[in-house]
Amino acid sequence: MEKRVKFKGIWLPILLVLPQILITAVFFFYPAGQAIWQSLFIPDPFGLSMQWVGLGNFEFLLSDRYYRASFVTTAVFSILVTVVSMGVALYLAVLADRLVRGSGTYRTLLIWPYAVAPAVAGVLWLFMFNTRVGVVTWYLGLLGYDWNHVLNEGEAMGLVVIASAWGRISYNFLFFLAGLQAIPRSVIEAAAIDGAHFWTRFRTIVFPLLSPTTFFLLVVNIIYSFFETFGVIHTITSGGPQQATTILVYKVYSDGFVGQDLGSSAAQSVILLAIVSLLTVVQFKYIERRVHY
């Protein structure tokens, strides 16, 4: 697509794009290039020189037990976060959509957790499940359940999943509600006249018509749980216990900044980069399809 009308001049437009060029060159392309470059080296033990290892860092990573474990952790984590937050959001959106009056009020009430930072959400949930003072921990104790996410790997995963999904419900709710309200009532009423009950209508009409929204949210939520949940993990578990909640982004951070293993951290960045690019391509392909839907 092109504009018919163009202004004349060459220096003015170059001047206009210059700020963005400079900032992205210095703070985006140079560091991204460095990440790729550094991933091909290992620093010597004294940090004086870098030794070329080609794809050695990648080979090492792929055979590294901890890195492979982190892959599995990330997969489990992002699937759980996506399913929980989308499930709850869809449930609430379907309910709100059934209301003739008042769905706006519920929307206002449900919208604002979007603004709560993942790291703050982490602190809130940590407080409730704190092993010493947590309210939920205390009541679970009354029921005879000894909650300890500091030691128990499954409980640690459960807690970071809930805290991450919690903050994401409003976003998914908004898109689901918009998707539901775009479905023509006449279609649903026609099915109702034919005697289809709510669940049948949902399964055979509403959910299929909602699938573009669902698919879009699926990709967006997976990307979210890959990257933006760093704050949740760092505040609640710091990747533990025994790396049970060390997702890939957390490992880039802990290997690069805590462990000072720059080559490995850079190689991990490159792998992440490839994953995000793939997801983005999927998303764009899909959006192109949606145009013709």
Next chain:
Amino acid sequence: MAERNGMVERRGAGLWLTHLGLIVGIAFIFFPIWLAFVASTVEQQDIVRPPMPLLPGDQFFANYARALTSGVNAPVSTMLLNSLVMAVGIALGKIAISLLSAFAIVYFRFPGRRLFFWLIFLTLMLPVEVRIVPTYEVIANFGMLNSYQGLILPLIASATATFLFRQFFMTVPDELAEAARVDGAKPMRFFFDILLPMSRTNIAALFVILFIYGWNQYLWPLLITTDPEMNTIVMGIKQMFPSGDDIADWPVIMATSLLAMVPPVLVVVGMQRLFVRGLVESEK
């Protein structure tokens, strides 16, 4: 709304069940925040001897005053200011450079335009989390650790906003630019007098989204602000927890958590329509 008032809406018991379901969901979402609020209004003793009360106490002013003026490592008022500068800086900076470059791409022909466009497109793919180590080195070499520039610049180095403005400019009728050109108006005159006023709503919607994005940053400030006086509030909360076995100052920490939520929540609720619009647009 009349056509929505058909036979598929529940009445009577079904309607109440619908409301009940929604209220349960909302209670689930509100509970953590309610608990944080209660904790920020009681004394430390009330919390460390569980179970803590579920209704607010009388220490509201004492706890918030203590957080704002002294905090744990740095006064929370300082951290609030840092967050504000960072969030507004990111929002305004990104909007400004994106408006200019989108204007250039859409309304001019210049050498390297295609290349520029594709370079911009690439930046859509990589969140800052992926390139943290080298970006950190760049900032350190510029001596920008513990500075506002260091907090802001790497986060405006992406082109999501450029794409939005490009899309919007494409929908602006050609006649307007034609008329401006016939009248002998300079390009920048057209930009400031016509294009900018027309983009007001888009700019505002984008501001809301970017403000929240900037305010809620965690990893980046964690890396580059080692000086407590430069901490942003969202990353500063975790720094308030003591290392080792000491007991955390829960009332102050929870007061800080609430203070960290208030500005972005006010922005979202206060500008709900713009926010929803910005969200849908920026994900297109």
